[in-house]
Amino acid sequence: MSSAFELLTVDGPARLGRLQTPHGTVDTPVFMPVGTQATVKGLTPAQLHELGAGILLANTYHLALRPGDEVIAELGGLHKFMGWQSPILTDSGGFQVYSLALSRKINDQAAVFRSHIDGSLLELSPERAMAIQENLGSDIAMCLDECPPFGTPPEYLREAVRRTIHWAERCRASHRRADQALFAIIQGGTEVELRATCASALVAMDFPGYALGGFSVGETATQMVTALEPSTDLLPAEKPRYLMGVGRPQDILAAVALGVDMFDCVLPTRNGRNASAFTLDGPLRLRNARYKRDPGPIESGCQCYACRHFSRAYVHHLFLAGEMLGPTLLSLHNVAFYVRLMADIRQAIAQKRYAEFQAVRLARWGSTL
Amino acid sequence: MSSAFELLTVDGPARLGRLQTPHGTVDTPVFMPVGTQATVKGLTPAQLHELGAGILLANTYHLALRPGDEVIAELGGLHKFMGWQSPILTDSGGFQVYSLALSRKINDQAAVFRSHIDGSLLELSPERAMAIQENLGSDIAMCLDECPPFGTPPEYLREAVRRTIHWAERCRASHRRADQALFAIIQGGTEVELRATCASALVAMDFPGYALGGFSVGETATQMVTALEPSTDLLPAEKPRYLMGVGRPQDILAAVALGVDMFDCVLPTRNGRNASAFTLDGPLRLRNARYKRDPGPIESGCQCYACRHFSRAYVHHLFLAGEMLGPTLLSLHNVAFYVRLMADIRQAIAQKRYAEFQAVRLARWGSTL
Numbered sequence: 001m002s003s004a005f006e007l008l009t010v011d012g013p014a015r016l017g018r019l020q021t022p023h024g025t026v027d028t029p030v031f032m033p034v035g036t037q038a039t040v041k042g043l044t045p046a047q048l049h050e051l052g053a054g055i056l057l058a059n060t061y062h063l064a065l066r067p068g069d070e071v072i073a074e075l076g077g078l079h080k081f082m083g084w085q086s087p088i089l090t091d092s093g094g095f096q097v098y099s100l101a102l103s104r105k106i107n108d109q110a111a112v113f114r115s116h117i118d119g120s121l122l123e124l125s126p127e128r129a130m131a132i133q134e135n136l137g138s139d140i141a142m143c144l145d146e147c148p149p150f151g152t153p154p155e156y157l158r159e160a161v162r163r164t165i166h167w168a169e170r171c172r173a174s175h176r177r178a179d180q181a182l183f184a185i186i187q188g189g190t191e192v193e194l195r196a197t198c199a200s201a202l203v204a205m206d207f208p209g210y211a212l213g214g215f216s217v218g219e220t221a222t223q224m225v226t227a228l229e230p231s232t233d234l235l236p237a238e239k240p241r242y243l244m245g246v247g248r249p250q251d252i253l254a255a256v257a258l259g260v261d262m263f264d265c266v267l268p269t270r271n272g273r274n275a276s277a278f279t280l281d282g283p284l285r286l287r288n289a290r291y292k293r294d295p296g297p298i299e300s301g302c303q304c305y306a307c308r309h310f311s312r313a314y315v316h317h318l319f320l321a322g323e324m325l326g327p328t329l330l331s332l333h334n335v336a337f338y339v340r341l342m343a344d345i346r347q348a349i350a351q352k353r354y355a356e357f358q359a360v361r362l363a364r365w366g367s368t369l
Numbered sequence: 370m371s372s373a374f375e376l377l378t379v380d381g382p383a384r385l386g387r388l389q390t391p392h393g394t395v396d397t398p399v400f401m402p403v404g405t406q407a408t409v410k411g412l413t414p415a416q417l418h419e420l421g422a423g424i425l426l427a428n429t430y431h432l433a434l435r436p437g438d439e440v441i442a443e444l445g446g447l448h449k450f451m452g453w454q455s456p457i458l459t460d461s462g463g464f465q466v467y468s469l470a471l472s473r474k475i476n477d478q479a480a481v482f483r484s485h486i487d488g489s490l491l492e493l494s495p496e497r498a499m500a501i502q503e504n505l506g507s508d509i510a511m512c513l514d515e516c517p518p519f520g521t522p523p524e525y526l527r528e529a530v531r532r533t534i535h536w537a538e539r540c541r542a543s544h545r546r547a548d549q550a551l552f553a554i555i556q557g558g559t560e561v562e563l564r565a566t567c568a569s570a571l572v573a574m575d576f577p578g579y580a581l582g583g584f585s586v587g588e589t590a591t592q593m594v595t596a597l598e599p600s601t602d603l604l605p606a607e608k609p610r611y612l613m614g615v616g617r618p619q620d621i622l623a624a625v626a627l628g629v630d631m632f633d634c635v636l637p638t639r640n641g642r643n644a645s646a647f648t649l650d651g652p653l654r655l656r657n658a659r660y661k662r663d664p665g666p667i668e669s670g671c672q673c674y675a676c677r678h679f680s681r682a683y684v685h686h687l688f689l690a691g692e693m694l695g696p697t698l699l700s701l702h703n704v705a706f707y708v709r710l711m712a713d714i715r716q717a718i719a720q721k722r723y724a725e726f727q728a729v730r731l732a733r734w735g736s737t738l
Binding site: 037038039041043045074295305311313314321324325329 | 436443451661679683690692694696698
């Protein structure tokens with residue numbers, strides 16, 4: 001089977017849905033922890049499963065370079081390789097080619113670049129992006145797109161959109177696996193008309209899902225929301241909508257209010273490794289000396305393993321002592337925080353009180369867009 | 370309650386026993402994973418509990434320096450602080466004063482030294498070693514001893530033994546907690562007569578348990594066994610015997626054959642962090658390119674979480690990619706290997722076939738003493 005999306009209810013533009021995949025069903029809006037190199041940094045699959053993570057993202061670029069997608073295919077695919085039997089979405093590799101790879105050259109045929117690991121010369125074409133993701137065997141694959149940085153002149157943005165549409169056609173033509181859904185990616189930066197052009201071309205190709213790419217690349221949150229609103233309006237209501245690489249809790253709240261269903265971001269694990277904890281009352285910096293004797297949990301009321309068993313004082317100690325368990329416990333808590341945030345969002349939509357929920361949460365964080 | 374030891378059966382000098390502590394009962398011979406800074410590196414208490422670890426060791430020196438034993442006492446003691454409700458043994462801090470601390474001066478009153486963390490001037494006396502361990506609230510505390518390195522001239526070894534006996538008297542006199550057992554440490558290097566002097570003086574003081582210190586400090590395995598045999602003969606049969614800082618599986622097998630009941634060592638976690646796995650057929654170096662496509666578990670037949678869910682190829686990938694999960698999975702497997710080794714040792718003693726068991730194990734490892 002491939003993936004199917006069911007829209008259960010709406011509360012204004014905010015949507016409650018259910019995404020079926022060959023490895024299980026996911027309730028949306030959903031957050032996908034990032035397992036860049038076939039592991040969510042610092043956490044075991046058992047820990048992720050216990051804290052309620054339902055779907056992970058893995059990075060095609062990283063896995064194609066190391067250990068290689070053919071190695072993973074030979075070992076039974078990505079799910080088996082990384083010991084994760086729930087759904088996996090893979091990106092196309094495009095974003096990393098633009099952000100990580102060396103000596104990058106892009107033409108209509110492909111992106112040619114050097115590996116950031118060993119400098120070897122590689123090529124990523126739409127056909128190769130499909131072959132890699134089919135080797136990985138993710139539940140959801142992404143079309144190869146071109147994702148220019150914020151501040152790219154409109155004439156080049158237009159070129160990138162043209163190429164993104166052309167590559168989406170080639171991705172669809174070369175994609176083979178019936179047990180893998182292929183989502184298209186809408187580009188266009190913060191140029192609303194360009195995004196509309198891109199969206200209408202891709203919607204006409206009837207993909208099972210649509211991603212909004214090219215956000216969280218340097219623009220402000222206000223610029224993102226301004227460009228996001230008309231973009232989501234162009235997408236078919238019956239297909240899932242995925243905002244790539246976003247983001248902070250307040251960004252997720254804003255995007256859900258505009259009708260986005262899926263998110264991914266490295267923040268919970270990256271901040272966890274840097275001793276920063278997400279809480280309903282805003283971030284805690286656990287290295288701060290004020291926590292040296294604090295017997296309370298990381299976040300009061302949180303039911304994650306870290307909050308049930310350890311004090312802020314202990315986590316503070318672990319970071320000062322340079323112990324691996326510090327990053328592990330805070331990554332675990334932060335991913336649990338995001339999982340809980342999404343559950344609370346879904347409940348608020350189901351109860352038709354999403355706007356109020358969003359306002360109360362933002363007020364408590366002391367944060368506005 | 371304090372601790373009590375019951376000798377269940379013997380097979381030659383090898384002993385099967387049971388050690389009761391305020392936080393539970395431990396079957397001996399037992400291996401104690403090392404949680405130097407109130408954490409076994411890379412593992413959660415839940416993972417340690419699941420793999421069957423029954424008692425941990427924590428380091429008095431490290432915890433007194435950071436976060437401070439009074440901070441831990443204020444937070445409810447070491448068990449609560451580190452989220453470990455099973456037994457804990459703390460060392461006296463002496464070994465680290467000799468191996469880690471700076472500008473060390475020792476006289477009969479105390480060891481005076483500078484912290485290896487911030488250079489602050491500190492003093493460790495027998496009374497202070499007792500106060501720290503009572504603040505930590507471990508189930509088993511150790512007397513402060515003097516542990517000279519291998520190769521120390523006999524005249525200084527004699528001085529260290531005299532001081533170790535004197536300090537044991539002062540430790541016993543100042544020790545207060547009825548819910549904490551205090552073990553004495555026998556020193557004397559590889560000088561058998563000195564060890565006998567030390568043992569008879571300490572046995573006369575009637576401690577609830579005895580440790581053999583000053584091993585694994587640079588001597589060969591043969592030198593250790595040669596000095597160990599007469600040492601264990603001097604100890605009362607009804608008290609537990611703990612060989613500090615040992616060691617490799619073959620060293621543990623040899624020491625059990627001489628009547629030792631308790632062990633601790635950093636090897637399983639340190640080797641795990643360095644991509645080296647213990648197996649019944651000897652060590653695997655998981656960074657080796659031969660494992661790139663190896664679909665088998667780390668160790669065939671092992672039932673630990675890492676072996677049940679992941680391939681050698683995946684662990685190889687994690688280490689090459691610099692992912693934290695690599696050290697975590699191999700530390701977990703290695704501690705599980707030691708836990709299983711001790712269970713097999715206990716079964717062999719119970720079935721009165723320990724000598725054969727030891728010979729078969731050593732032959733399979735391709736290793737002899």
